[in-house]
Amino acid sequence: QQSAEDLARVPANSTSNILNRLLLSYDPRIRPNFKGIPVDVAVNIFINSFGSIQETTMDYRVNIFLRQKWNDPRLKLPNDWRGSDTLTVDPTMFKCLWKPDLFFANEKNANFHDVTQENILLFIFRDGDVLVSMRLSITLSCPLDLTLFPMDTQRCKMQLESFGYTTDDLRFIWQSGDPVQLEKIALPQFDIKKEDIEYGNCTKYYKGTGYYTCVEVIFTLRRQVGFYMMGVYAPTLLIVVLSWLSFWINPDASAARVPLG
Template identity: 40%
Template sequence: MWSSFFTQLLALLFIAGCATGITQQRKVLEQLLKSYDVNEWPDADYDRPTNISIQMFINSFGSLNAANMDYSIDVFLRQHWVDERLKNSLNRSMTIRDPEMQKKIWRPDTYFHNVKDAEIHTVTMPNIQFRVTNTGQILYSVRVNAKLSCHLMLEHYPFDEQTCHAHLSSYANTDEIIHFHWVERIPIDLPDELEIAQFDLLGYSASEELMPLQTGNFSSLKVDFQLRRQNGYHILQTYVPTVLIVSISWVSFWLDPNSVPGRVSIGVTTLLTLTTLAGGIRQQLPPVSYIKAIDVWVGMCMIMVFGALLEFTLVNWLANKKILDTQTCQLMPMCKTGEDDESPKTYVNQARFLDRISRALFPGSFLLFNFIYWPYYLSDYNLE
């Protein structure tokens, strides 16, 4: 009986202690905020800007969208500053969860200068951490999913390297009010096994800048990400199929010049297949005015396939062209048609001779193009 009584008494004392602690924190906050002006920055009385230390933890890095020229990041944006107006007598830090209470405390109006779309994670609650120590040091951490613009240079696509940046600044407070700087130790934190679809992260660099605008000079931070495109996908999905399509178009050189259905089917089918594949590639890229490496490759493949189709047209015309002047025929080599001298004479032997030349000319030309194409576009590509 007595043990049960003491157990209930201890439980009541524990609950009362917790309630007293919560009440004490709220009382301290309410007392501090009575004379607190949320419109004044922390160092306004000293007539100096407030230093905001920023660290970014890149939780995930989305793939670059070449068509829209943007990329997405899931980032923990951590901001540190000192507000001496919030010094208190508590021997522990205060974590403020109440959104209404957070609105009563001054916070920097930090934003991404090159943002297209952004949102704060709200599952299962808003991913916001607001912590105040008894010395007035504040940690304001927000988990943001942001889609940022990135100007891509695609002349060497898909063997390109890109530099995308995230640009942080204050929207309304000039450098006389807010001064941003990166934390000295690990300003940009990355997971050990960070993966980016179709890209390798070569490195990054963080810098501080002064951004002059018509409304004033604003302190800003910038981080540049150096990215290299992984070309394994494009080799398998673009280069290998186009090589096979071009090679199939050469099969017509081994068919009889008068085999019209077979040679036409091969030429038209390969040309349409290549056109469809080129259309799929164009949908993945923005309509830029300059020529890309993939355009040069697909264009050359189309020339080879279309050239094979034109070669058949010439061969078929020669094979069915009648020779009316027999004396002229005697002067031309390989003019006679064959065994039956009574049948009309045509240039079929010349047509077959042209086929034999094309069997070596077309593959040789395509091979020469490869010897020029690959060294040119891979010369500046970082293979490490």
């Protein structure tokens, strides 16, 4: 293994050497700006698929790309680096870096994807910015109010919270611009529109430990009345109308009245 003095003398023209130099004295157990200002983590989500709402279990399932970006001064590329301003790094290096302890507060079940390998993308920028993108499938709770069913509108949340770091150490913020990208999503019973997406702050206080950063996105889902008009209302109305026909049949024609009764 090369010493710090040996690595310092190696020309900064090799990506491998650069990564070795960055990690030589790097401690992933310590957050960036330790004992200093909180780390701001910009969050961005791309929704690949949005599962239908389940009335029985009151939840929904999404497949997403979760992207997090923060600055780690320890990963700033050396001044003598003459390569690209962005390094695309193998996902195995992800385990060697400090990372935010994000979890989904209203999650019921979740899993990573690893076919054909771990679905993790890692970028390191010249100024020390780190961008991580990972593919997840998540089942999230969504309490439903079915009072106006089937002409109801539901609001389902997705909450992203820090598990261990308080707001003194870590803050989640939505990426500026278009933090949640939702394109060409079709649901069998609901309409969901990009312009109906709302963003908010849901920072929480836990007695004994303090305040924990939390951001949320709220999806507004409007039930498709046409789905029920054709599948429920129209057939029911037809059955009722047919049952009334028996009143116009001669009372003595019992054989004809029974099938319509």
